[in-house]
Every structure is written in structure tokens, then in C-alpha cells.
Amino acid sequence: MGHSKRRLTGDSDAGYGSASRTEFYDANNWDYPKHGQSACRAIRIAVLVVARVSAVERSIQILRAFESRDEYSLTELVALLSLNKSTAYGILQTLTDYRFLTRDPQTLRYRLGPALIRLGHLADEQTEVRGIARSHLELLVQKIRKSVLLGTLNEDRITIIDKVDPVGVLHVSAAIGQQIPFSAGSFGRVFLAWLPEERVDYLIKTYGLEAFTQSSITDPDAYKEELARVRECGYAVDDTEEYLPGVRAVSVPLSNADGVVAALTVVGFTSRSGNQPGEHAIKAALRAGREISEQLGGDESCTDPDPSDTSADLQRSPGTPHDV
Secondary structure, eight states: OTTSEEEOOOSTTTTHHHHHHHHHHHHTTOOTTTTHHHHHHHHHHHHHHHHHHHHHHHHHHHHHHTTTOSOBOHHHHHHHHTOOHHHHHHHHHHHHHTTSEEEOTTTOOEEEOHHHHHHHHHHHHHHHHHHHHHHHHHHHHHHHOSEEEEEEEETTEEEEEEEEOOSSSOEEEOOTTOEEETTOHHHHHHHHTTSOHHHHHHHHHHHOOOOSSTTOOOOHHHHHHHHHHHHHHTSEEEOSOSSSTTEEEEEEEEEETTEEEEEEEEEEETTOGGGSOOHHHHHHHHHHHHHHHHHHBOOGGGTOSOTTOHHHHHHHSTTOOOOO
């Protein structure tokens, strides 16, 4: 902590939580009527936050009720969980709209929906990836003395599912569970490089390419050219501070039988020549990525056109740092 690490930015703390903290901080020294309006606004926001948290808790209670039974009627759930009937109906309607539950039109009874199956599959997949990758991440950090992050792409966000930091050296860090945009530096490109083209077009059209720094690529055509280079090389490099000022990174895809399911990213500071992910770190990351993918049952040809020749990869990658 302190000066020993720098955290990646993301929006995991954004939303109502941060808004309520800001409002209460501004209203702590309120002097009505001078600060009466801001204090009242803070109270209204607090009420909204509490109401939303309560709704989330009730939703979780409803979903967990299905651990003991396959289906319920509205009346049965209201009695079981001591919920207000109109409140319960509203939550059930929302869960059904998002396919977390299904409602039989004949019996009007609720069952678990396909969205939960999808999430369960993702949870199993992430657990498998994390379990297999962990020892490789630890060994990689011992070799290169830089932080290594493990992430998965879910819809339009990359989620950090594991990390290993070096001990006793200045390093870049991120929180497990933190989410970053799909186009964030090398992390984003290494995922999108192996997505179907129509999926890439959808993400870019729907969410856009964010200008995180002055070096960020925001032109769709130029971005797609970079994705083609990543596919050719088998990895992605951010050596121009595309995502965070002062941070350089290299990302390697991890694949199973279905394709790329995760990525590992080595991060370091651009201002410290011995802390940048250079040729040594890239070769070590590629080797770790191949070993993890092999254990996941992946086809290494999916992510590396010539797995026996990392030097060729390095020569083909524009702007690859060679200082480590």
C-alpha cells in the first residue's frame, strides 16, 4: 500500500454507492438553511440506496429459495420469505424479464431461468481457469518480478479474477473482482482479436472505443488493424500508455477447446526501465500462456501461429520493448 503500488482504474465502485458517500461527505458540515438543500438531497439519495440494497437482498432471497424446491407460486414465495405481495411481484417480474426466472403461463409458477445457467457455466469456467493458472502465475511473477493479472471477458467488461504481485518491489496492482472496459489497452485487444468479427463490430458500435489517454486508439478501422497484428503475433502489447498513463503492459490469450476464455497480463511502469514488460517478460508470459492453455485443453494454434518460435513473434510485434 502507500507508495508501493498503483491501482488500475475501473468502475467497480461507481454508481449509487459512490454517490451516497459523496453526498454525505458534502452534507456532514451542513448549516440549515445554508446547506439545507444539499442535506435533503443527501437524505433522498440515502433512501434510494437503502431501497435498492433491500431490493437486491430480496431478489437474492427469492433466488436462493429455489435451492430447496424446483418451483414456486407468488403466494408461496410471499409466505415463505415474509414479503409484501406487490413488492415480491415486482421483483419476480424483473427477474423474469432478465431470464433469471421463467413463469409458466398455465400454472403461473416460477422456475430458475436460462440466465442463471449461463452465469453458472461462467462461474465454473472461471473457477477452472483460476485453479489451473494460479501456480503458473506465481512462477511467472518469480521470474519477471512484475505483477500478473488474470482476466475474463463478460459482455462488455473485463473482470480481474486473480492476480499475483511481486514482493518487495514497486509494482502496479488491481483488485480481484475489478472490472475494466472491453477496449482497455492490451488486455482488451487480446480478447477482441479472437472474437467473431460481428461481435467486435457490435461492441465498438454499441459502446464505442474510449479515449483513456492521448495514445488510445479510437478509430474503429485502426483498432481492427491492431487486432489483426495481435492475431499474427499471438499476444498484445501496450507500450504507449494507451490505458493508463505511466503503465506498460503485455497480454497473452488463454484458450480451451472452445477458444479464448481468459487472458494474463503483465504490467509495469514506463518510468522505470527495469519494471517494464520487455522481451524477457513477453517470452515468459507466452510460455506460461501456452502451458495454461494446454492444461485447459486448448489448441495452441488458435493463439500462436508458431509456438516454437517466440523470437519471430517478438520481431513481428511493433513497438516491442527490449529493455528487460
